[in-house]
Amino acid sequence: MVEFLLIAAVSLLAVALAGIISDRHFVVIMLAIELVFIASTIALAYFFTYTQGADSSAVPMFIAIWAVAAVEVITLVTFYVYMKSRGFNFDVSKLSKLKW
Amino acid sequence: MALDFLTILLAIIAVAPGVALFLQKKLIHSVVFLAIAAAASTLIFLYLDQVLVALLQLLVFVGGLSTYLIVAIAAEEKQVKLASRVRFLLATVMIAAVLSALLLSLPAGVAAGNDFSSVAQASFSDYFALLLIAVLLIFASAVGSVLVIKKFARLVV
Numbered sequence: 001m002v003e004f005l006l007i008a009a010v011s012l013l014a015v016a017l018a019g020i021i022s023d024r025h026f027v028v029i030m031l032a033i034e035l036v037f038i039a040s041t042i043a044l045a046y047f048f049t050y051t052q053g054a055d056s057s058a059v060p061m062f063i064a065i066w067a068v069a070a071v072e073v074i075t076l077v078t079f080y081v082y083m084k085s086r087g088f089n090f091d092v093s094k095l096s097k098l099k100w
Numbered sequence: 101m102a103l104d105f106l107t108i109l110l111a112i113i114a115v116a117p118g119v120a121l122f123l124q125k126k127l128i129h130s131v132v133f134l135a136i137a138a139a140a141s142t143l144i145f146l147y148l149d150q151v152l153v154a155l156l157q158l159l160v161f162v163g164g165l166s167t168y169l170i171v172a173i174a175a176e177e178k179q180v181k182l183a184s185r186v187r188f189l190l191a192t193v194m195i196a197a198v199l200s201a202l203l204l205s206l207p208a209g210v211a212a213g214n215d216f217s218s219v220a221q222a223s224f225s226d227y228f229a230l231l232l233i234a235v236l237l238i239f240a241s242a243v244g245s246v247l248v249i250k251k252f253a254r255l256v257v
Binding site: 007008012015032034046048063067075077078 | 111130131171
């Protein structure tokens with residue numbers, strides 16, 4: 001019944017995607033993307049454990065995911081500080097310009 | 101049967117914080133639930149005998165990224181305080197007890213491909229370019245972040 005773990009990863013991905021679709025707050029959407037990374041690490045660990053040979057290593061793939069997640073968090077905090085200091089609205093539906 | 105129950109429990113523990121993240125009214129609570137979701141994923145890694153991955157996930161997601169996010173978001177919160185210290189202490193003890201019981205029931209062992217030496221072998225030979233790109237990516241974004249925040253941080257501090 002370890003398939004429940006894969007179902008958990010897929011459910012987490014579904015929750016994150018639903019959050020991205022339904023929520024309009026900039027920070028919450030970025031947090032949902034972080035959830036996607038967490039779900040992908042769970043799925044990767046599951047598939048590595050039950051499909052790969054014993055002599056291979058999944059950690060380089062994990063490092064790639066962690067690196068992108070770290071960059072995403074750094075970018076999130078930077079944009080958060082920038083938007084807060086400029087008094088911008090965090091509603092993404094009102095962010096129609098790429099340059100202010 | 102006990103194994104099935106543990107698997108289902110782990111799946112619920114992994115998904116529930118993700119759902120709770122979107123149900124919060126305060127931003128700081130959402131960030132805390134993201135940290136809980138990351139911590140819950142490490143329990144799954146431990147269950148799958150991926151001890152090194154669980155340790156790194158805990159260090160990177162919970163110790164690094166979530167802490168950074170919580171500090172950054174909390175700096176904007178005007179009223180950040182504990183509602184009740186007694187409740188906080190009780191919750192801490194209960195969570196620690198439940199997590200300890202779960203961890204102690206896990207089977208011992210390390211997956212063959214993910215021990216430290218094989219990871220070092222793979223990372224510094226076959227995947228050295230990937231490691232280098234990851235390091236440069238994080239360094240570049242961190243430098244850019246410092247430059248931007250230095251310019252616009254007057255309202256934060």
